[in-house]
Every structure is written in structure tokens, then in C-alpha cells.
Amino acid sequence: MAVYTQLSSADLEQLIGHYDVGQLVSAKGIAEGVSNSNWLIETTGSGSGGARFILTMYERRIDLADLPFFLDLLDHLAAKGCPVPRTIHDRDGASFRWIGPKAVALIEFLPGVSVDLPSPAQAHAVGRVLAQMHLAAMDFPKTRANALGADASAKVLAECGAQKLALIDPALPATIAIAARIAADWPQGLPQSVIHSDLFPDNVLMRGDEVSALIDFYFACNDAMAYDLAVTHAAWSFAAGGRDFRGDVGAALLAGYQEVRLLEAAERAAMPILAQAAALRFVSSRAQDWLDTPADALVTRKDPMDFVRRLDFYAAQGPALFNA
Amino acid sequence: MAVYTQLSSADLEQLIGHYDVGQLVSAKGIAEGVSNSNWLIETTGSGSGGARFILTMYERRIDLADLPFFLDLLDHLAAKGCPVPRTIHDRDGASFRWIGPKAVALIEFLPGVSVDLPSPAQAHAVGRVLAQMHLAAMDFPKTRANALGADASAKVLAECGAQKLALIDPALPATIAIAARIAADWPQGLPQSVIHSDLFPDNVLMRGDEVSALIDFYFACNDAMAYDLAVTHAAWSFAAGGRDFRGDVGAALLAGYQEVRLLEAAERAAMPILAQAAALRFVSSRAQDWLDTPADALVTRKDPMDFVRRLDFYAAQGPALFNA
Numbered sequence: 310m311a312v313y314t315q316l317s318s319a320d321l322e323q324l325i326g327h328y329d330v331g332q333l334v335s336a337k338g339i340a341e342g343v344s345n346s347n348w349l350i351e352t353t354g355s356g357s358g359g360a361r362f363i364l365t366m367y368e369r370r371i372d373l374a375d376l377p378f379f380l381d382l383l384d385h386l387a388a389k390g391c392p393v394p395r396t397i398h399d400r401d402g403a404s405f406r407w408i409g410p411k412a413v414a415l416i417e418f419l420p421g422v423s424v425d426l427p428s429p430a431q432a433h434a435v436g437r438v439l440a441q442m443h444l445a446a447m448d449f450p451k452t453r454a455n456a457l458g459a460d461a462s463a464k465v466l467a468e469c470g471a472q473k474l475a476l477i478d479p480a481l482p483a484t485i486a487i488a489a490r491i492a493a494d495w496p497q498g499l500p501q502s503v504i505h506s507d508l509f510p511d512n513v514l515m516r517g518d519e520v521s522a523l524i525d526f527y528f529a530c531n532d533a534m535a536y537d538l539a540v541t542h543a544a545w546s547f548a549a550g551g552r553d554f555r556g557d558v559g560a561a562l563l564a565g566y567q568e569v570r571l572l573e574a575a576e577r578a579a580m581p582i583l584a585q586a587a588a589l590r591f592v593s594s595r596a597q598d599w600l601d602t603p604a605d606a607l608v609t610r611k612d613p614m615d616f617v618r619r620l621d622f623y624a625a626q627g628p629a630l631f632n633a
Numbered sequence: 634m635a636v637y638t639q640l641s642s643a644d645l646e647q648l649i650g651h652y653d654v655g656q657l658v659s660a661k662g663i664a665e666g667v668s669n670s671n672w673l674i675e676t677t678g679s680g681s682g683g684a685r686f687i688l689t690m691y692e693r694r695i696d697l698a699d700l701p702f703f704l705d706l707l708d709h710l711a712a713k714g715c716p717v718p719r720t721i722h723d724r725d726g727a728s729f730r731w732i733g734p735k736a737v738a739l740i741e742f743l744p745g746v747s748v749d750l751p752s753p754a755q756a757h758a759v760g761r762v763l764a765q766m767h768l769a770a771m772d773f774p775k776t777r778a779n780a781l782g783a784d785a786s787a788k789v790l791a792e793c794g795a796q797k798l799a800l801i802d803p804a805l806p807a808t809i810a811i812a813a814r815i816a817a818d819w820p821q822g823l824p825q826s827v828i829h830s831d832l833f834p835d836n837v838l839m840r841g842d843e844v845s846a847l848i849d850f851y852f853a854c855n856d857a858m859a860y861d862l863a864v865t866h867a868a869w870s871f872a873a874g875g876r877d878f879r880g881d882v883g884a885a886l887l888a889g890y891q892e893v894r895l896l897e898a899a900e901r902a903a904m905p906i907l908a909q910a911a912a913l914r915f916v917s918s919r920a921q922d923w924l925d926t927p928a929d930a931l932v933t934r935k936d937p938m939d940f941v942r943r944l945d946f947y948a949a950q951g952p953a954l955f956n957a
Contacts, residue, residue, distance in 0.1 A: 322746075335745060339662060339664065340661075
């Protein structure tokens with residue numbers, strides 16, 4: 310969480326001048342996003358009353374060739390009534406601009422706060438909105454492959470290697486074989502759409518029990534909708550580093566989702582393996598980051614074991630968990 | 634610039650509940666302040682329309698015994714019409730509260746952006762507001778000694794020592810004797826008030842050529858008003874690391890100040906030594922930070938030579954600079 314790049318008020322005023330949003334009133338660098346710099350921008354607005362935006366500067370990790378996918382997706386979803394921020398286009402219609410060598414986008418600001426320990430009612434609302442988003446994205450014309458699917462998890466863990474993984478935790482090397490098996494057994498033919506694939510509570514803004522915004526679509530890609538539900542289940546239904554399964558929250562998420570889009574039989578049957586794959590996606594990325602980050606770095610390393618616990622939980626539970 | 638402490642939405646909602654400001658709508662950690670964590674908070678407001686605040690958590694460097702001085706000063710100045718944010722008091726009238734072991738204050742949000750390269754018109758406006766603030770603070774009943782005056786600069790530089798200072802730059806050791814002489818020759822009897830003492834452009838929010846807010850009063854103390862004007866002159870009138878004196882900006886600052894409060898003859902005569910003392914205040918703190926910060930730390934060290942150049946400039950100019 311950082312602002313990587315300083316922007317002067319002159320830079321900001323010049324940038325804002327390319328959009329039909331009025332004059333710059335205020336700009337605050339905000340501590341959000343691990344790969345981008347973000348500013349909360351207030352302007353006088355184009356009509357009556359001020360307007361607020363998030364200005365994002367893409368710093369790293371994002372392939373700029375994917376930017377039109379991410380930014381157009383926001384417009385597509387917002388136009389269909391999904392609670393996602395719209396991309397503001399400049400006077401020439403462009404969805405992003407350049408400040409020197411860096412791409413920037415101006416995105417609608419939506420209110421709300423991220424919850425830390427979601428209630429069942431909140432998880433239910435998130436389930437509904439996730440399904441709504443899946444249905445709305447089905448006819449989105451652009452595509453982007455999932456670079457972090459089951460194959461990728463298996464590959465990353467294999468490349469880390471048993472020896473290095475054991476340095477993090479003795480239980481980690483066993484995930485290499487599990488990930489390989491899940492990649493090999495990956496269920497084919499599940500219904501697809503664009504999925505968010507990183508819908509942790511900090512990527513959902515809420516007001517009370519209502520979802521005011523899904524944000525941070527920078528892992529969005531085409532993949533099985535049920536896999537996205539599994540990722541969201543793994544992200545929302547546990548506390549205490551994956552030790553505490555919050556069954557009522559998980560059940561409410563699934564119920565909310567299926568109020569809007571009923572899972573097909575094949576999806577329901579696949580949920581246990583999808584949930585394990587979801588856990589492995591974060592085991593693998595966290596293990597890789599852990600090994601890439603010096604122990605004395607100022608960055609807090611996220612513990613891959615938080616998701617090994619989820620993996621073990623899902624493996625032990627079987628399909629009943631998702632049939633409630 | 635950082636958010637040192639994570640606050641959950643539950644923490645925030647509980648805190649906001651102690652104030653008569655409505656319900657929490659949004660909270661963003663903002664990358665401002667080197668010693669505090671700050672959040673931009675939006676609430677539903679106590680009347681019609683939403684309201685915005687800065688929530689500050691005091692992390693370090695600030696002696697909590699000084700908090701009533703800083704927070705009451707904001708109220709005192711705001712009540713007299715100075716553009717400073719008011720402190721929001723809780724339902725019990727307290728100006729700050731505790732979240733666990735840390736003190737927090739809710740402060741009015743004011744719009745505006747900090748300018749990087751001020752124009753003469755902007756410097757003129759800042760001069761006016763600085764003088765207005767000095768006059769308004771004269772009857773502020775609380776007091777706080779200046780811990781960063783000329784004596785402190787001399788002491789800090791002497792403690793760094795010629796040998797270590799030379800490691801930063803060969804020109805730095807000479808500042809030890811200069812600071813000692815200036816501390817010994819310090820002009821007595823200059824008119825006092827509460828001074829901001831750190832009024833760099835990033836501590837002034839502007840809209841166009843108007844000052845919308847002075848912020849970050851955490852170095853405020855009782856001292857000579859002319860010394861504050863000298864600090865502000867050193868902070869506003871140079872570019873390019875102190876190499877480029879921007880005479881029109883400096884002159885506009887002095888003229889603006891004196892439109893509201895004319896300097897007395899003794900103050901005018903003291904300005905050259907006060908300006909050198911102002912430069913030394915930042916030479917000494919930057920040299921100390923430089924020596925305290927490992928070269929490979931992720932923090933950018935500020936170069937004390939930026940202010941040695943200002944020191945040399947002021948020493949070479951003599952009093953004519955301040956009589957324009």
C-alpha cells in the first residue's frame with residue numbers, strides 16, 4: 310500500500326484538464342492498491358455539485374495491453390447496473406492517458422467501507438452481486454486468459470521446489486503434488502464468463518449490508534464462474550488465518566449467489582475441487598512472494614499457510630459443504 | 634508518508650459513533666504526514682448532506698502532552714476566521730480520543746491542493762494568511778516552547794560533529810560554528826505569538842491563488858513572529874534544491890505579510906539572522922536524520938545541502954533582501 314509516484318498539482322491540473330469534470334479541488338494520495346498509485350481526486354464537476362474520482366497510475370505487475378480489458382469491463386458492468394465504478398473517458402474518448410512513461414486512468418469514486426469480519430447478511434449481498442456481475446459480463450466482447458489458474462499454481466509451486474517450501478513450513482511441500490493433481494483433474498466445460506478472481510473483502514465496498522462497489526478488477530479474466538464463487542468463498546468464509554471456518558457466512562454467500570444464478574449440477578459437483586484450487590492459487594502466490602521477499606524487508610509477507618489451512622478444510626469436507 | 638496502523642471498519646464505526654457526525658460512509662487511508670497515520674473519512678453528516686474529515690492517529694514524534702495545544706489552537710484560529718481546519722469534539726467535548734494505546738483526533742477536511750512551484754500571487758496570499766494567523770494566535774492561552782530554535786540547531790549540529798557531517802558533504806562542518814554564533818547572537822525581544830514554524834508549500838492547501846487551509850500545526854510553538862516569516866520565506870522562495878532564489882516569490886510573501894501586519898524596525902533588522910537560523914533549523918534536522926537513516930533504507934533522505942545553499946544565500950544578501 311503506497312503511493313509510488315509523486316504528482317505535482319501542475320501535473321494533476323493538466324491531467325484533469327483533459328476530462329470534462331471541471332476544475333481540480335483536492336487531491337490526496339491514498340494508501341490502497343499494491344501495484345498501483347492511487348489518488349482520491351475532487352473536482353468542481355461538470356454539472357452542479359462537485360465530483361470525486363480515483364486516479365490510478367499503473368506502476369507494475371499490470372500488462373498495459375490488458376488495460377482496455379479492465380477499463381472497458383468497468384463500463385460494461387456499470388452500464389448493466391452492476392455496482393462497479395465507471396471509467397471516466399477523456400475528451401477524446403480515451404479510457405486511459407499517459408503521464409510521462411506511466412498510464413493513468415480516472416475512475417468513478419464510489420462510497421462504502423470494506424468490512425473485516427463480514428456478517429452472513431453481508432456475504433449474502435456479495436453473493437448476489439457476484440452472480441449479477443457474472444451474468445452481466447457474459448456478453449463482454451474482450452477476453453483475457455487466466456494467468457493464475459490451476460496450471461499456474463501447480464507450476465509455481467513446482468518451481469519453488471520442496472526444499473525451499475519446507476523452509477517456510479514443513480506442511481508446504483505436500484501442496485506440490487496436490488496442485489499437480491488438481492490441475493490434471495481440472496473440470497472441463499463449466500460455464501464461463503468474466504470473473505473477478507480476487508474478490509476479498511477489501512475489494513468490496515459496503516454500506517451496512519449493501520454492496521456499494523466491487524473494485525480492483527486487475528485480476529479479472531475469462532474462466533469458470535463457479536471458480537470465482539469458490540475464490541470468493543475461500544476469501545470470505547474464514548477467520549483467524551484460515552483456522553476458523555465461518556459456516557454461516559459461507560452458506561449465506563452461496564445462497565445469495567444462487568438467488569441470482571443457480572449453479573448447474575456440474576458446477577455444484579466441481580465446487581470441492583474448485584475451492585481447493587482457489588486455496589492453492591493463494592498458497593502458490595504467497596509462497597512465491599515469501600521466497601522472493603527478503604526476511605528483513607519492510608513489507609509484511611503474507612503467510613501461505615493461511616490458505617493451506619483452507620485447502621485442508623476443503624479437502625476434508627467434500628461436496629456437502631456446497632449443497633446446503 | 635504512510636499509514637502505520639490498520640483500522641478495521643468496525644474500529645472506525647465505533648470511533649465515529651462517539652461524534653455527532655452521522656454514520657460512516659467511506660474511509661481511505663491517505664499518504665500524508667510523516668509522523669501520523671491519516672484517513673479521509675466521509676460520513677452522512679449531522680445535518681443535511683455528507684461531511685468529510687481527516688482522522689489522524691498520532692504514531693510517534695509527537696508528545697501527547699502537546700495535543701491539547703495543537704488541537705485547541707486549530708479551534709482558536711478557526712473561530713477567528715483563519716483558514717485552518719477545526720477540531721471536531723466528541724459528544725463529551727473531548728478533542729481527542731484513544732483507540733487502544735494510540736490517540737486519535739477528528740479534524741475538519743478542507744479542500745485545496747498544495748502547490749509545488751508557487752507563483753508570486755500564491756506567495757502573497759500565504760503571507761497575508763500567515764500574518765492573520767499570527768495576530769489571531771496572540772491571545773491563545775496555551776503555550777508550547779520551541780524545541781527546534783537556534784539553540785537546538787546549534788546543539789544538534791555540534792552533536793553530529795564535524796567528522797560525520799563531512800561524510801555527508803565537505804561544506805557541512807562549517808555550519809557548526811555558524812549555528813553557534815547565531816544562537817549566541819539571537820535577537821531578543823522580538824514580538825511573539827504562536828508560530829506555525831513549518832509552513833512549507835505542502836502544508837498549505839490552495840484553490841487557485843487563494844489559501845484554503847494551513848495544515849499540519851504539529852511544530853507550532855511560541856516564538857518570534859518574524860522567525861516564522863523567515864522560515865516561510867526559506868520554504869517558499871527557492872527552487873532546485875536551494876540553488877534558484879525566486880526573488881519575486883520572496884518579495885510577494887513579504888509584501889503580503891506586511892499588508893496585514895507591518896514588521897517592526899527591530900524585526901526587519903533581524904530578518905537576515907532569522908532567515909539564516911531558519912535555514913539552519915532544516916540543515917540540522919536533515920543532517921541528523923541523514924546520519925540516523927541507513928543508506929540502504931527505503932526512506933528517501935532529504936539533503937541538508939538544500940538548506941546550506943539557502944543559508945549561504947541569506948548570509949551573502951544582507952538586509953536589503955527584506956526591505957523591498
